[in-house]
Amino acid sequence: MKLTLRIWRQNGPSDKGAMVEYKVDDVSPDMSFLEMLDVLNERLILDGEEPVAFDHDCREGICGMCSLVINGAPHGPERATTTCQLHMRKFKDGDTIDIEPWRARPFPVIKDLVVDRxxxxxxxxxxxxxxxxxxxxxxxxxxxxxxxxxxxxxxxxxxxxxxxxxxxxxxxxxxxxxxxxxxxxxxxxxxxxxxxxxxxxxxxxxxxxxxxxxxxxxxxxxxxxxxxxxxxxxxxxxxxxxxxxxxxxx
Amino acid sequence: MAVSGGLLVLFIVVHMVGNLKIFFGREEFDGYAAWLRAIGTPALHETWFLWIQRAGLTLCVLLHIGTAADLAVRAKRARPVRYRHRPKVQGGYAARTMRWGGVILVLFIVWHILDLTVGTVNPRGVHGEPYGNVVAGFQPERWYITLFYALAVIALGFHLRHGLTSALQSLGRGNAVRERGLSAAAAVFAVAIVVGYLSVPFAVTTGLVT
Missing domain, CATH: 1.10.1060.10 (Alpha-helical ferredoxin)
Structure with a gap:
């Protein structure tokens, strides 16, 4: 799958932040959403760029750490599913996906997609x-x-x-x-x-x-x-x- | 929000029942209107009860707007940075339009009082003869007024649709077992109110009530 990602990048709590576009090729439909971001981050590191910061821990859907607003829906389009348990087969080849952090004053952004809960x-x-x-x-x-x-x-x-x-x-x-x-x-x-x-x-x-x-x-x-x-x-x-x-x- | 809204719902029901008396003819409708001014006599002076009720309703409306404004301000403060990509909320049209629907209702209430209570914007506006005023107000050539009333009453229906279930939830009366039934009951109630209120202007516009 080939995807266009628009990801909220914010260097720190006081940075203004903006959506930045990335193209990701060779995404497997069997990857989880976070694994897809891992693929992007590996490439960014190899290119000498700053990887996208995002929260995750167990990747089993039980810890409550992952926190992405995907196309305007927290944890993405699938009901009763955390971001880590969301798989790329829920998206179509060529899709553009917007990824933002939780937005609330009591949850200030620490960096990129990571918020302080x-x-x-x-x-x-x-x-x-x-x-x-x-x-x-x-x-x-x-x-x-x-x-x-x-x-x-x-x-x-x-x-x-x-x-x-x-x-x-x-x-x-x-x-x-x-x-x-x-x-x-x-x-x-x-x-x-x-x-x-x-x-x-x-x-x-x-x-x-x-x-x-x-x-x-x-x-x-x-x-x-x-x-x-x-x-x-x-x-x-x-x-x-x-x-x-x-x-x-x- | 729930308590002031609940009291206003009681008024809405009684007001609608009163409106429907127009179908029993001029005498009964005007007589009912005259009785409204006389409730409580001779213990109270004529129209005293009416003014007490008006004061109570105004207080309810102000409290309702006050608590709604407080919620709106808190909501705005709670999300200083908005989402770039945000689909429409999924909670339904009624839940989404509570605030603007409320604004429409306030504007409507102002017009409605000027039209059929004070009579200044009514083409007839004769005090003590509500039957004649209603009939004059909704004549076919004044279709835009009927349309405005229809839009406002439909806005009220949506407001009640979400407001009723929301009020019950706020007062701790909702639970999963009853939720479906309550939600359906709120929808039926909202439709009944809309139909009941719209029947009068449409009956006049279509010539059923003359």
Whole structure:
């Protein structure tokens, strides 16, 4: 396959940045999107140019490091798939592909396609923990959890914190991530002691960091590589109202 | 946003039911309009209730615009550098047009009050005779007014389509099991409101109500 890539190049946080065009020949349809960028970078290094910086780690779709907006879609055109698990067979020979970093004020660009997602860590620090001593692995069923709650918590726990929800949101909101983290703990018995403080603290931190507000457009859930559903935000809202209007927050 | 919008939806429903009384004839429609001014009497002076309601509605509209503006400003701040390549949002036409749709609705409400409440832009504009004013306002030769009303009401339909489900979600009432049903119910409700509101001007324009 022969492709034309238009890639966002930005030398550092204070650089203005621009889209730069590259031609890549001999791309195999079996390559992953990141392997295709590896091929480009190998050539750039041999030519004495600066390679394109991009985030990646496990390349198995579970770490949440890869973060490319491909033709305007975070993680590319395939649903429920991370960039590293996206393969070039999803594109056609001769395609032009635009590659940009996540765009949000709380995710400043470090270099090229790499953004700083410390803001998510700050949201986690605000409430993404439990204080109940859980000790060593307990016996199965020692603490019964209703099956629907366990399933729902597990679904929320699938969030890998990649930030695609923020990148996709027309409001630049990180509410799907926040909701996934809040509900993943809030539905489990071990998460109950901090349940209503957690939701308020995490939402406040989210807002203070400069993320936008949720208007339920549903863009996030379409972009989410783990398919976290929009009603997770509805559950967060319910807990938030119980905590504030209902007076459940201590 | 959800609470002020919800109160405005209640008004929209009651207002539409009132409008439909035009199909029962001049007497009933004008009588209903006169009753609206008399609600609460003799405990309240005539039109007091009306003014309390107007104040409440104005407050709701201002709160609704205020919270919407806050969200829009936060959204703009949250993405200072825009995408070079950005397809249209996938969340649907209704979700995409909430802000501009709202602006259209405000402009419409201003015109609508001048037309059928104050009467300054109505060709007849006789106080206390809404039936005659409505009929005069939507005559076939004033088709552009009917068209403007139609566009505004359709904009309202889209606004409700997204607004209703969004409000339920914001109030924590949505969940995956109910989501489909709620979304369908919101669509049906929005269509019913559009049809209900448009039936009156179109009935006049086509000569059904004279």
């Amino acid at each position: 410390t803001a998510f860590d700050k949201i986690i620090q605000a409430g993404g923990y439990i204080s109940a001593p859980t000790g060593a692995a307990p016996d199965a069923h020692a603490m019964p959890v209703p099956k629907p709650d366990a399933d729902r918590a597990f679904e929320a726990a699938e969030c890998i914190g990649c930030g695609a929800c923020v990148a996709a949101c027309p409001n630049g909101s990180g509410m799907l991530f926040t909701a996934a983290k809040v509900m993943h703990l809030g539905l489990m018995p071990q998460g109950q002691p901090e349940r209503y403080d957690r939701v308020v603290d995490m939402v406040e931190t989210h807002d203070d960091l400069g993320f936008g507000g949720c208007t339920n457009t549903g863009e996030c859930t379409v972009a989410c590589p783990k398919g976290i559903s929009l009603d997770t935000i509805g559950m967060l809202n319910r807990d938030y109202l119980r905590a504030t209007a209902g007076g459940a927050k201590k």
